[in-house]
Amino acid sequence: GENVEQHPSTLSVQEGDSAVIKCTYSDSASNYFPWYKQELGKGPQLIIDIRSNVGEKKDQRIAVTLNKTAKHFSLHITETQPEDSAVYFCAASIETNAGKSTFGDGTTLTVKP
Amino acid sequence: SAVISQKPSRDICQRGTSLTIQCQVDSQVTMMFWYRQQPGQSLTLIATANQGSEATYESGFVIDKFPISRPNLTFSTLTVSNMSPEDSSIYLCSVDGQDINEQYFGPGTRLTVT
Secondary structure, three states: OOOOOEEEEEEEEEEOOOOOEEEEEEEOOOEEEEEEEEEOOOOHHHHHHHHOOEEEEEEEEEEEEOOOOOOEEEEEEEEOHHHHOOOEEEEEEOOOOOOOOEOOOOOOEEEEE | OOOOOEHHHHHOOOOOOOOEEEEEEEEOOOEEEEEOOOOOOOOOEEEEEOOOOOOOOOOOOOOOOOOEEEEOOEEEEEEEEEOOOOOOOEEEEEEEEEOOOOEOOOOOOOOOOO
């Protein structure tokens, strides 16, 4: 089955700095890669996703890159703000297997004001 | 996006008892999913619940321990049976968005078994 590894497990940055979280996956059949943000006491919220036919996607301060050959994808947050502090999860799935995502172990991001 | 509510939001239960968690969605959805998130850990899929058919369980999860109901397209329940402290987790309900790969999660039910 699919295996997703996520690094780092914790990340602390100063407000205004950039944050990068990296994930690798094992199953070359995976073609959908979402990122979720989970705040304390809440369920994960989808913040951005990328499909295997795209190398990069950007949404304001958030961007995701995908390297299919190397089987890794990354989340980039620029101009971080204290409200970006949360746990971030990457995931991988096969497009026809909706909902059967394999999640990384999560990264706890702390943005210091 | 879908708005998902779960009840209860949290509970403390005695060992050996059972708890039923409810998941309500504000729109009709084909597939609903139940996940477990153990303290400080990632999400693990328990089962997929489709209306009109039996739930499909992932490896390591069985129907006797986690019976699921899906009576209609907006509602599902997950029961955690004969609980032990190892069942202490957050249980999350999830549904597909309009885009088949997008998933939306409920707020979770935080279960503590003593």
